[in-house]
Amino acid sequence: MIVVMKKGATKEQIEHMIMRVEQLGLKSHPIYGTERTVIAAIGEKRDEFRQSLESGAGVAEVVPILAPYKVASLEVKPEPTVVRAGSLKVGNCHLGMIAGPCSVENEQQMLSTARAVKAAGATALRGGAFKPRTSPYSFQGLKEDGLKILAAARDETGLAVVTEVVAGVDVELVARYADVLQIGARNMQNYRLLEACGKEGKPVLLKRGPSASMDELLLAAEYILNAGNPHVMLCERGIRTFETHTRFSLTLASVPYLHERTHLPVVVDPSHGTGHTALVPRMAAAAIAAGADGLMIEVHPEPETALSDGYQSLTFAQFEELMTLCRKVAEAVGKRIAPNEEA
Numbered sequence: 001m002i003v004v005m006k007k008g009a010t011k012e013q014i015e016h017m018i019m020r021v022e023q024l025g026l027k028s029h030p031i032y033g034t035e036r037t038v039i040a041a042i043g044e045k046r047d048e049f050r051q052s053l054e055s056g057a058g059v060a061e062v063v064p065i066l067a068p069y070k071v072a073s074l075e076v077k078p079e080p081t082v083v084r085a086g087s088l089k090v091g092n093c094h095l096g097m098i099a100g101p102c103s104v105e106n107e108q109q110m111l112s113t114a115r116a117v118k119a120a121g122a123t124a125l126r127g128g129a130f131k132p133r134t135s136p137y138s139f140q141g142l143k144e145d146g147l148k149i150l151a152a153a154r155d156e157t158g159l160a161v162v163t164e165v166v167a168g169v170d171v172e173l174v175a176r177y178a179d180v181l182q183i184g185a186r187n188m189q190n191y192r193l194l195e196a197c198g199k200e201g202k203p204v205l206l207k208r209g210p211s212a213s214m215d216e217l218l219l220a221a222e223y224i225l226n227a228g229n230p231h232v233m234l235c236e237r238g239i240r241t242f243e244t245h246t247r248f249s250l251t252l253a254s255v256p257y258l259h260e261r262t263h264l265p266v267v268v269d270p271s272h273g274t275g276h277t278a279l280v281p282r283m284a285a286a287a288i289a290a291g292a293d294g295l296m297i298e299v300h301p302e303p304e305t306a307l308s309d310g311y312q313s314l315t316f317a318q319f320e321e322l323m324t325l326c327r328k329v330a331e332a333v334g335k336r337i338a339p340n341e342e343a
């Protein structure tokens with residue numbers, strides 16, 4: 001249910017209603033909008049709860065939330081959520097540009113990439129220290145050593161660090177170094193990991209599972225939100241279909257679809273979504289045209305020698321060209337690529 005407060009409801013009335021919601025055994029998620037405050041009351045649905053809450057002072061109405069996901073839905077929060085993490089700002093008119101290699105390989109590779117993507121206009125740095133690889137014989141990442149390299153790259157460039165956490169037991173460690181916790185496609189429905197990231201509180205980039213529906217993605221986000229963390233970005237990175245010419249099928253219709261249902265920002269990853277360097281810049285531009293709030297792009301100093309995903313990585317020069325193209329499309333759709341000024 002949503003407890004919609006009246007426009008002029010006082011702080012005391014709002015706090016009182018939050019307490020009433022909790023007393024009924026429901027979880028409260030207050031959302032302070034520019035127009036009015038609403039309190040999402042999540043838990044077992046009972047008609048008498050609705051009647052009891054409706055009589056509260058300062059309450060305009062109590063309405064059921066129709067979507068299966070609750071806190072993530074536009075019904076609860078009609079204004080777009082803007083996620084900030086260091087230099088990164090994603091959502092509404094702010095387009096975040098997250099760039100960097102698939103994996104952190106060594107300090108030289110990471111620092112040179114950080115400098116190059118920053119110079120080209122990226123607003124955050126990516127790089128996996130814990131890699132979820134299909135084969136146990138593939139490079140698994142440098143783990144904590146990789147996190148230290150990422151932190152050094154942030155210290156030098158000021159770029160926020162986005163890096164993946166693959167297991168609940170690593171959340172605390174990764175959060176010590178990262179600005180954004182990335183939950184990979186393979187882990188989208190690892191509910192204990194989602195809850196652990198929700199409790200940690202740092203911004204989360206949640207990638208869509210290759211066979212997950214939109215509702216499943218939104219319900220996965222709901223786990224993080226319901227654990228108390230409102231800083232969630234969704235990431236479309238393509239799904240598995242019968243088509244084999246691209247690594248995955250990048251379904252860009254999900255961007256406007258999600259924007260009609262959720263206030264959470266939507267990031268697009270055309271690197272994994274296509275699996276081919278040559279296809280990345282145009283799909284990045286298409287994603288912005290479709291309304292994406294951010295992009296995640298794999299960039300490597302020498303894609304040919306990359307330890308993972310070299311075939312879909314851009315060189316520094318290619319990334320610079322992509323940025324030029326993206327800036328034009330961003331301007332055309334009223335979005336701005338700029339670092340978070342508060343960083």
Ligand code: PEP
Pocket residue numbers: 102128132183184185186207237272
């Ligand atoms: C990645 O971003 O490097 C990655 C592993 O992506 P995904 O989880 O989308 O496969």
Ligand code: MN
Pocket residue numbers: 102103272298308309
């Ligand atoms: Mn990758």
